[in-house]
Amino acid sequence: MTPLLAVDDLTVHFRIRRGFARRSADVVHAVDGVSFAIDHGHTLALVGESGSGKTTVAETVMQLTRATAGTVAFDGRDLTTLSGRERRALRQRVQIVFQDPYSSLDPRMTVHDLVAEPLRAHRRLSGRELERRILELLEMAGLGTQHLWRRPHEFSGGQCQRIAIARALALEPELVVLDEPTSALDVSVQARILVLLQELKERLGLAYLFIAHDLAVVESMADEAAVMYLGQIVERGPAAQVLRRPRHPYTAALLASVPSPDPDQRHGLKVLEGDVPSAVHPPAGCRFHPRCAFRMAVCETAAPEHRAIEGAGSRACHLPDETVFGLDGKPVGGPVG
Amino acid sequence: MSVTTPTQTRGLSDWRVRHAASLSEWRHSVRVFARDRLAVIAVVWIAFMVVLAVGAPVIAPYPSQGQGQPDVSIRLQAPSAHHLFGTDELGRDVLSRVVYGSRIALVMPFVTMIGVLLIGIPLGGIAGYFGGLVDEAVMRVTDVFLAFPSLILTMALVAFLGASLRNVGIAIVVTWWPWYTRLVRGMAVSLRQRPFVKVARTMGVADLRIILRHILPHAFGPVIVQMTVDVGTVILAVAAMSFLGLGAKPPTPDWGLMISTGQSYILQQWWIGTFPGLAIFLLVLAFNLVGDGLRDVLDPRMRR
Amino acid sequence: MSSAIPPAPGAPAPRAPAAGAAPAGAAPAGAPVGAGDLLRIAGLKVEFRSMRGVVKALDGVNLSVAPREILGLVGESGCGKSVTGFAVLGLLPRPIARYTDGEIVFRGEDLLGKSEHEMRALRGKVISMVFQDPLASLNPVFTVGEQISRVVRLHRGVSGGPAREMTREALAATGLPPTDEILQSYPHQLSGGMRQRACMAMAISCGSELLIADEPTTALDVTIQAQILKLLLRLREERGVAQVLITHNVGVAAQTCDRVAVMYAGTVVEQGPTARVMKHPYHPYTIALYECLPQGKRAAELHTIPGSVPDLIDPPPGCRYHPRCPRAMDVCTTVKPAPTPVAEGHWVSCHDVARRLAAPVHEVAP
Numbered sequence A: 001m002t003p004l005l006a007v008d009d010l011t012v013h014f015r016i017r018r019g020f021a022r023r024s025a026d027v028v029h030a031v032d033g034v035s036f037a038i039d040h041g042h043t044l045a046l047v048g049e050s051g052s053g054k055t056t057v058a059e060t061v062m063q064l065t066r067a068t069a070g071t072v073a074f075d076g077r078d079l080t081t082l083s084g085r086e087r088r089a090l091r092q093r094v095q096i097v098f099q100d101p102y103s104s105l106d107p108r109m110t111v112h113d114l115v116a117e118p119l120r121a122h123r124r125l126s127g128r129e130l131e132r133r134i135l136e137l138l139e140m141a142g143l144g145t146q147h148l149w150r151r152p153h154e155f156s157g158g159q160c161q162r163i164a165i166a167r168a169l170a171l172e173p174e175l176v177v178l179d180e181p182t183s184a185l186d187v188s189v190q191a192r193i194l195v196l197l198q199e200l201k202e203r204l205g206l207a208y209l210f211i212a213h214d215l216a217v218v219e220s221m222a223d224e225a226a227v228m229y230l231g232q233i234v235e236r237g238p239a240a241q242v243l244r245r246p247r248h249p250y251t252a253a254l255l256a257s258v259p260s261p262d263p264d265q266r267h268g269l270k271v272l273e274g275d276v277p278s279a280v281h282p283p284a285g286c287r288f289h290p291r292c293a294f295r296m297a298v299c300e301t302a303a304p305e306h307r308a309i310e311g312a313g314s315r316a317c318h319l320p321d322e323t324v325f326g327l328d329g330k331p332v333g334g335p336v337g
Numbered sequence B: 001m002s003v004t005t006p007t008q009t010r011g012l013s014d015w016r017v018r019h020a021a022s023l024s025e026w027r028h029s030v031r032v033f034a035r036d037r038l039a040v041i042a043v044v045w046i047a048f049m050v051v052l053a054v055g056a057p058v059i060a061p062y063p064s065q066g067q068g069q070p071d072v073s074i075r076l077q078a079p080s081a082h083h084l085f086g087t088d089e090l091g092r093d094v095l096s097r098v099v100y101g102s103r104i105a106l107v108m109p110f111v112t113m114i115g116v117l118l119i120g121i122p123l124g125g126i127a128g129y130f131g132g133l134v135d136e137a138v139m140r141v142t143d144v145f146l147a148f149p150s151l152i153l154t155m156a157l158v159a160f161l162g163a164s165l166r167n168v169g170i171a172i173v174v175t176w177w178p179w180y181t182r183l184v185r186g187m188a189v190s191l192r193q194r195p196f197v198k199v200a201r202t203m204g205v206a207d208l209r210i211i212l213r214h215i216l217p218h219a220f221g222p223v224i225v226q227m228t229v230d231v232g233t234v235i236l237a238v239a240a241m242s243f244l245g246l247g248a249k250p251p252t253p254d255w256g257l258m259i260s261t262g263q264s265y266i267l268q269q270w271w272i273g274t275f276p277g278l279a280i281f282l283l284v285l286a287f288n289l290v291g292d293g294l295r296d297v298l299d300p301r302m303r304r
Numbered sequence C: 001m002s003s004a005i006p007p008a009p010g011a012p013a014p015r016a017p018a019a020g021a022a023p024a025g026a027a028p029a030g031a032p033v034g035a036g037d038l039l040r041i042a043g044l045k046v047e048f049r050s051m052r053g054v055v056k057a058l059d060g061v062n063l064s065v066a067p068r069e070i071l072g073l074v075g076e077s078g079c080g081k082s083v084t085g086f087a088v089l090g091l092l093p094r095p096i097a098r099y100t101d102g103e104i105v106f107r108g109e110d111l112l113g114k115s116e117h118e119m120r121a122l123r124g125k126v127i128s129m130v131f132q133d134p135l136a137s138l139n140p141v142f143t144v145g146e147q148i149s150r151v152v153r154l155h156r157g158v159s160g161g162p163a164r165e166m167t168r169e170a171l172a173a174t175g176l177p178p179t180d181e182i183l184q185s186y187p188h189q190l191s192g193g194m195r196q197r198a199c200m201a202m203a204i205s206c207g208s209e210l211l212i213a214d215e216p217t218t219a220l221d222v223t224i225q226a227q228i229l230k231l232l233l234r235l236r237e238e239r240g241v242a243q244v245l246i247t248h249n250v251g252v253a254a255q256t257c258d259r260v261a262v263m264y265a266g267t268v269v270e271q272g273p274t275a276r277v278m279k280h281p282y283h284p285y286t287i288a289l290y291e292c293l294p295q296g297k298r299a300a301e302l303h304t305i306p307g308s309v310p311d312l313i314d315p316p317p318g319c320r321y322h323p324r325c326p327r328a329m330d331v332c333t334t335v336k337p338a339p340t341p342v343a344e345g346h347w348v349s350c351h352d353v354a355r356r357l358a359a360p361v362h363e364v365a366p
Helices: A052-061 A085-092 A112-119 A127-140 A159-168 A185-203 A215-221 A239-244 A250-255 A297-301 B018-032 B037-054 B065-069 B094-130 B131-148 B150-161 B165-192 B195-202 B208-245 B255-263 B271-298 C081-088 C116-122 C144-156 C158-171 C192-204 C220-238 C250-256 C275-277 C285-291 C352-357
Strands: A005-018 A022-037 A043-047 A071-075 A094-097 A175-179 A207-212 A224-229 A234-236 C037-049 C052-065 C070-074 C099-107 C127-130 C210-214 C242-247 C259-264 C269-273 C340-343 C347-348
Touching: A022 A043, A022 A052, A022 A071, A022 A224, A022 A234, A043 A052, A043 A215, A052 A175, A052 A207, A052 C099, A071 C250, A085 C285, A094 A159, A094 B094, A094 B195, A112 A127, A112 A159, A127 A159, A159 A185, A185 A207, A185 A215, A185 C285, A207 A215, A215 A239, A215 C144, A224 A239, A224 A250, A234 A239, A234 A250, A239 C127, A250 C220, B018 B037, B018 B271, B018 C352, B037 B094, B037 B271, B065 B094, B094 B131, B094 B165, B094 B208, B094 B255, B131 B165, B150 B165, B150 B208, B165 B208, B195 B208, B208 B255, B208 B271, B255 B271, C037 C081, C052 C070, C052 C081, C052 C099, C052 C242, C070 C081, C070 C220, C081 C099, C081 C210, C127 C192, C144 C158, C144 C192, C158 C220, C192 C210, C192 C220, C210 C220, C220 C242, C220 C250, C242 C250, C259 C275, C259 C285, C269 C275, C269 C285, C340 C352
Parallel strands: A043 A207, A043 A224, A094 A175, A175 A207, C052 C269, C070 C242, C070 C259, C127 C210, C210 C242
Antiparallel strands: A005 A022, A005 A071, A224 A234, C037 C052, C037 C099, C259 C269, C269 C347, C340 C347
């Protein structure tokens, strides 16, 4: 069965023009050769820190940014080959929810108009049908008629995310891109939104492209996880496996950096030294090698290719295939340099 | 979070419920504005001027003289009980002339500002939202216009078109629109990156609709503030043109023209030029104060 | 490590006499303080005047920090943790904010009674603060070196060479290379983590004894956060800097802090040694908070807290958590609970807990 979304070797480079008369140009390698697929009703999480390119991937899938190379195919159709009308039709099947609940809602519009906007834009419904659909969407998102005529600033962050979710569902999409939907919310509010998202996924058969940096959230929501570093996917596989038995040093370092709420588990402070390098001049060879505790000579010159590992997803690393890391960032058994 | 089942849709058509948010915001805005006493006084003054302008035939003590009919027998009389502002070199009641002059003083800036906004705002919105070549083209054109000192440009245009109040209006519109284009374009560029605009694009909302519904409404704030300041400048510009003989022609009761003629009489018959000058001063000051008050209203920090 | 000596009998005299005789209003007699505390906050109440009414932001905060101790101030948005941090340094905007009750005592001196002039002598020199967004905390038109040496020059009275030396030393203490390149960098030229280190360098450059860190890692990536948290621990080890770490991230508190105080709607509902509060919480809010954490649970298993955070202009009477609390009783709706000791150094403000103290303790693992 064709995957709902298939991203193949996606590359997105931005030019930053510098200098007088914009002569010299730096190229930001935001995304370099990213491939993944999402099936109907599945949740794939894109995990990474700033500079990993995960937001750029999301924006490219949403056609807000143009890809430099590679393809994004929705339901088998390559997005770049679509006509204007087909593209518009496609816009209804993929929607997005952004991180900051307040800035993703036009502060001058009422909840009613915000949710009605996509419906009106595609002239799908009007009059009574429109009003009924709006109320239906609000109810799905856990809001009521008393909220209809208020403006975003009168609501809490969690409620604004609900409005954004209701709006995203208006056109009955099959795939929803969630760009850090709960990062700006408190823990208790986050829990409610995650529960809501899960319910909606099951009820409406939605697929999610879930972008997050919070690994605990990823673990609770995702079926599959892909870890990104500096524009590339370094590891990909079933969420439970990637987050419990990571096979890439970066994934391991990421996990080991997350402070655990259990004070007995005194990890969370295993430090990965250095900063994320610039995307304009990424390191040669493996992009992670300057910060990798397990780097070898080959890592400095040759970029590892992203290969499947028997029964354990795929990753891009020169270390032996059997290498598995523990949650403290150290390898578990297996020969390691 | 309580969930209500969507049964009735009738209650939605109640206008007040729909606009409850807007209404309360308007009320709040008025309250914030009212905190600035000077701004309130200024509004009252402007309203008073509007009344004068509209009711000139009834309010002015000597309406025919106000419009220009001379009475040479009473020329150059000092302010008195009969002529509160005195009479001018042709015997006309200065007070009536000032009252009639308020019409020009208010209509000219009103009409020219509308022209400026009609040209400047859409251009700015389109340039900022679409970017690329369109933006480059519009910005270079505005650069050219803005390179000229505005008053010189206005004068040159009037000289080219011929001296008349109408041409002064046209010249002002042509001189002033770039400021607003630039202002709106700047806002559009930053708004384009905001998530709620990105979402609208992903939802398939047409570009024109995005500009009209999402971008331009947010540009209103700075535009209004800029406008209130500019109104004063326009009043002065119109007066200056008339003063230089490029605008209103006698016997039009234009304040700038009155100052111009009053110039030669300034030492002995000071009232001819002074009262129109005072009227200009107070009106411009009033608009500036209103602008200050509006800035407070629009500043989100002052509202809480 | 923690000052767990039972409080002296009798409450510290409130700065402004509490209106009325309501027991919920005055600084509670059981306030969890200890002798030898570096910082002690007792019964602090702060109000803000806003257009919509009076916001009762802090409703009797009690906490203490011992020398060389790291105290975590944990809570969700609106609970008042940042307000508490600002209050210590006297940074609340004066006509809008009013201290209506309670006291803040640092090294035995009352801070609330000090003039602005006296507070300025303390800020940056004895008590320092770092904030959430390092880019906003640094002046973009001055180099990092200039900004740090300005603090040094102000408080240490040195200039030129000695000032530069102290600046380098401060940089080195926070893990930044004390090179000219760093000294002459502008904030935007540094990464997020480096900027936060620079802010900390500013904070400790004059030998502060207490550092208040308001969500210092919230804007940073996870791996950078780990570096900064490790730095905080190192500052305590090597320089003896006591810290109040304000955060909404339970994990951050669990891994860094010696003691933790959980705040809700303007009061501290539970505080004690980290291991105890995290593994054996007593207050219904603390328990519910842990159950909301997604750690190790599938989305379907997540618990949620019904209701929402109260409006602080018109907060619920009595215990502010009672509308959402599964164990609320009648007394909770009228009387504000006072801190009750449940174990050594572990205090909980809850009527139900106080009631059950005789019965076997209700233990819930996070």
